[in-house]
Amino acid sequence: MALSPAQRHNQRIAMQRQLARNESVNSTDSLHVQLQELETDITYLRTLQTIADRVVHKRTSLLPRWRPTVEAYLASGQVYANPVFAWCIIWLFDVGELETALEWADVAIDQHQATPDRLRSNFPTFVADTVLAWAQESAGRGESVEPYFSQTFERVASRWRLHEEVTAKWFKFAGLQLLRSEENQINAASVDDVERLEKADRLLATAEKYYAKVGVTTARRNIAARIRKLAQG
Structure with a gap:
């Protein structure tokens, strides 16, 4: 079931609040910087013409780059709207790493994480x-x-x-x-x-x-x- 406009709006508000809390953190690991870099990666991924090329890029580039960020998030015990976490789960399914994908998906569901807007389902x-x-x-x-x-x-x-x-x-x-x-x-x-x-x-x-x-x-x-x-x- 797709999230309603109101639910997506609430997710965006929550993210904006988290961004505001992170603005004071002068670090390249801040959520604000992460989201900018993530969007750049997603934009590049969409330029790849074949599914096979996208899968290879997810496996060899995107997941090695972003997995440590998600692992640090999970280890921190914090809970907030985390698009990096959401995208990594999707990529794990895409590359066939089902064990980790299902483990992380359980956490995301418990945390009420939203899927990216492009997905149109929870x-x-x-x-x-x-x-x-x-x-x-x-x-x-x-x-x-x-x-x-x-x-x-x-x-x-x-x-x-x-x-x-x-x-x-x-x-x-x-x-x-x-x-x-x-x-x-x-x-x-x-x-x-x-x-x-x-x-x-x-x-x-x-x-x-x-x-x-x-x-x-x-x-x-x-x-x-x-x-x-x-x-x-």
């Missing part, structure tokens, strides 16, 4: 969308989605208030994963475990409850047919 939504997209691609290649899928699914299911369609997609993916065959195909007929089939159906039913158009009708019908067949021996 951190829980950004993380949910990003990790689900990663899980879908990884599963499609036959790769493990753990531990990051389960770690994030727990938050989606019980902690974060997300748009119903976002939550539904997570329950749908979790249910379909239980139907994945050794050939890496979603196929209820390949599953011989009734309990597994029933668990998959519960997850898909929950997805449908959150968002009726999530698209699980056929999968649930196939599960029911498979359970009937197994019951008949």
